[in-house]
Amino acid sequence: MAGAEIERLIQLLARLPGLGPRSARRAALHLLNKRDALLQPLALALRDVADKVQTCARCGNLDSHNPCAICSDTRRDDALLCVVESVADLWALERSGVFRGRYHVLGGTLSALDGRGPADLNVDGLLARVGDGSRVREVIIATNATVEGQTTAHYLTDRLLPAGVSVTRLAHGVPVGGELDYLDDGTLGAALKARRPF
Amino acid sequence: MAGAEIERLIQLLARLPGLGPRSARRAALHLLNKRDALLQPLALALRDVADKVQTCARCGNLDSHNPCAICSDTRRDDALLCVVESVADLWALERSGVFRGRYHVLGGTLSALDGRGPADLNVDGLLARVGDGSRVREVIIATNATVEGQTTAHYLTDRLLPAGVSVTRLAHGVPVGGELDYLDDGTLGAALKARRPF
Numbered sequence: 004m005a006g007a008e009i010e011r012l013i014q015l016l017a018r019l020p021g022l023g024p025r026s027a028r029r030a031a032l033h034l035l036n037k038r039d040a041l042l043q044p045l046a047l048a049l050r051d052v053a054d055k056v057q058t059c060a061r062c063g064n065l066d067s068h069n070p071c072a073i074c075s076d077t078r079r080d081d082a083l084l085c086v087v088e089s090v091a092d093l094w095a096l097e098r099s100g101v102f103r104g105r106y107h108v109l110g111g112t113l114s115a116l117d118g119r120g121p122a123d124l125n126v127d128g129l130l131a132r133v134g135d136g137s138r139v140r141e142v143i144i145a146t147n148a149t150v151e152g153q154t155t156a157h158y159l160t161d162r163l164l165p166a167g168v169s170v171t172r173l174a175h176g177v178p179v180g181g182e183l184d185y186l187d188d189g190t191l192g193a194a195l196k197a198r199r200p201f
Numbered sequence: 202m203a204g205a206e207i208e209r210l211i212q213l214l215a216r217l218p219g220l221g222p223r224s225a226r227r228a229a230l231h232l233l234n235k236r237d238a239l240l241q242p243l244a245l246a247l248r249d250v251a252d253k254v255q256t257c258a259r260c261g262n263l264d265s266h267n268p269c270a271i272c273s274d275t276r277r278d279d280a281l282l283c284v285v286e287s288v289a290d291l292w293a294l295e296r297s298g299v300f301r302g303r304y305h306v307l308g309g310t311l312s313a314l315d316g317r318g319p320a321d322l323n324v325d326g327l328l329a330r331v332g333d334g335s336r337v338r339e340v341i342i343a344t345n346a347t348v349e350g351q352t353t354a355h356y357l358t359d360r361l362l363p364a365g366v367s368v369t370r371l372a373h374g375v376p377v378g379g380e381l382d383y384l385d386d387g388t389l390g391a392a393l394k395a396r397r398p399f
Contacts, residue, residue: 021224045228
């Protein structure tokens with residue numbers, strides 16, 4: 004029905020997370036209806052990103068500069084290093100705007116099931132960054148609160164403590180705005196155990 | 202946080218139907234994680250579509266050929282002309298595979314509220330196609346079953362009947378696989394009124 008070029012575009016769009024075959028078709032038509040305002044700019048933006056964006060050799064963030072803008076920012080605190088699983092997690096923390104230290108992207112978690120060991124993650128890079136002569140005082144392990152994330156956190160703690168840095172992790176508890184009735188037992192238990200004076 | 206190039210890509214992706222700011226960010230990361238398999242091909246496909254796909258001068262379909270593949274297909278029946286609001290509707294009918302005539306894309310509906318009159322739709326093109334010496338015997342008006350779609354259908358019928366063609370429209374009724382309990386009264390009423398012998 005539609006030309007081969009359009010079908011190819013629909014197929015590729017359908018592989019984006021959040022778009023299925025049907026919404027990909029809608030998206031392709033939307034792009035064709037907005038050639039100058041959306042199709043051309045999107046093609047350019049993709050080419051730009053493909054040409055310029057690279058993985059920061061220091062922290063693993065994605066940026067058009069290497070080292071990335073966060074690693075190059077002299078106003079950030081070298082003493083604090085936050086370890087995250089993925090670039091998405093790094094961006095989430097940055098959006099919150101509460102952390103002014105540096106990051107380290109692991110690139111995943113340990114997983115016996117999927118056969119991912121320490122060699123598959125950027126663990127050596129992390130140990131090198133907190134090694135002798137480094138200014139890192141505290142490593143905040145911000146892996147996800149999943150079984151694999153927590154396993155990875157324990158493994159990293161064991162590797163980091165001999166380096167003489169203090170190792171911390173994010174607090175568990177009730178999400179801000181969360182209702183107790185909708186929380187799982189694990190979160191409620193953790194929140195109760197970690198209760199603090201008013 | 203992310204480079205300007207990535208932010209620009211996220212902003213453009215977020216303007217696609219079905220993607221919001223959050224899923225656009227996920228899509229951008231997905232693209233960056235699959236540079237060779239997805240990012241580069243998508244950039245190429247968009248460029249290809251932008252360069253090659255055009256609106257068929259005869260029917261209004263989008264295709265890399267002009268006239269489009271449907272208008273050029275000699276096995277199709279010139280006597281049947283199906284009028285649709287949009288290219289999306291044309292594609293939907295083509296996917297069903299039940300229609301072997303030609304199409305005509307109006308490019309919208311009449312709408313007093315939005316100030317769209319006959320001059321904003323491809324009505325003159327339609328009348329020219331069913332005019333003297335044309336092989337069109339029947340025009341099937343397949344506008345949507347909305348108020349605006351039906352208004353447009355009535356308007357087109359008034360304009361087409363003097364040309365001596367027969368004008369038909371899609372049947373209303375229970376969708377195949379549909380449950381009566383979930384249907385609105387209008388559809389049920391139409392289905393009952395148009396009941397047919399077993």
